[in-house]
Amino acid sequence: MTGEEIFLHHAFGVTPKALKTVVSNTHIQTTGENFMKKSLIAAALLGTFAASAFAAPSVTLYGRLDTSLAYTHLDKDKAGVDSTDTVSMESGFSTGNRWGLKGTEDIGNAKVGFVLESGFNSDDGASSDKESRLFGREAQVNVSGAYGTLYAGRFASIASDSGSIGYLTDVSAFPNGFGVVGTQKGSTGSAYARYDNALAYQTPTFGGLQAAAMYSFKANSQTDKTSRENSSFADRYAAAGLRYKAGKAAVVLAGDYTLYSNSTHAGLDNGYSVILGGNYDFGVAKAFAKVTYFDNQVNVLDSFDLISDSRDLKKAEALKGWGAELGTNVPAFGGNFLAAVGYRDAKDVDDGSYKFKRWNAAVGYTYAFSKRTNVYGLAGYAQEKANALDRKASGAQVGFGLVHKF
Helix, strand or coil, X not given: CCHXXXXXXXXXXXXXXXXXXXXXXCCCCCCCCHHHHHHHHHHHHHHHHHHHHHCCCEEEEEEEEEEEEEEEEEECCECCECCEEEEEEEECCCCCCEEEEEEEEECCCCEEEEEEEEEECCCCCCECCCCCCCCCCEEEEEEEECCEEEEEEEEECCCCCCCCCCCHHHCCCCCCCCHHHXXXXXXXXXXXXXXXXXXXXXXXXXXXXXXXXXXXXXCCCCCCCCCCCCCCCCCEEEEEXXXXXXXXXXXXXXXXXXXXXXXXXXXXXXXXXXEEEEEEECCCCEEEEEEEEEEEECCCCCCCCHHHHHHHCCCCCCEEEEEEEEEEEEEECCEEEEEEEEEEEEEECCCCCCEEEEEEEEEEEEEECCCCEEEEEEEEEEEEEECCCCEEEEEEEEEXXXXXXX
């Protein structure tokens, strides 16, 4: 081989046979134009090399920043504790701040993918993960094919509105949060958490119908560093969901089941929740509705510390009850007007005198300048009453913010 051929063979892995094919297809009639001939050969080889590069596995860097200014009035209705009025810069007021990496590789009859997602505070740059995980929002590898997708790692529950397989984005006008008052967690008794050591399977979509199921061998490896996975001493978690989308309608049925640790929740029955909801697009407005029932749940949202104060009295360790929410999304003035009202009625599983009745209402507006940037505003109110404590705590919020995606 010539010097050029040796270089191309070692630099790009071009075989002598492939080089001859390129040369034979590159006809130069004038023998004095060797430079042009070499240039055309190089261009052809670079084209082949570029084509192979585009066929390589894809990796995407992505993220979202949400920063706002908010006014919050909080009254815990507790002796010796004054109500507070705060104006503050908030991080992730409407949706969690994040950055991440995701990618896929086609291996023939299937694709292998991954998601690594980290949460952070846009107002101070600190990690938003309470247990200091690098990729606390999601860290999973998946394999997908004609028969569905299998996930393994850490990710949000199916019975939530977060992550790769959260099914509850279709049941609320405020699926991703919007402060203390707008979040749909206020009317839901499910855990709404992210889980370590989890396996999940999601089917393909058949005629608009799709199903998913998951199981966590140990719910949180950071707070529980000693228990063996899948043992009775570790919190374990399971969830399943079914959703149907056709035309202007979407319906979701989801449920979760928590197997509590015998060491941290000795004597407590396992907890569960069931959620039914959906939406319908009337054109002029999209309507949302959701109902839920839960029993023996220990992670029910507690914005005003009423439940935790009751637990200090050795009561209300686990709650049971029901909740409902109605909402709407109306296109208006180039953006979207949002509104929702929710209610939750809960009581202690062992002492029915410990009752907690919560309701919340919120309105908001979002306007998109582009596919990547939007602004929003929100106003809302939430109240929770604890009969046994003779308290009626409440909170009100007004906030304005900007979201940018990359």
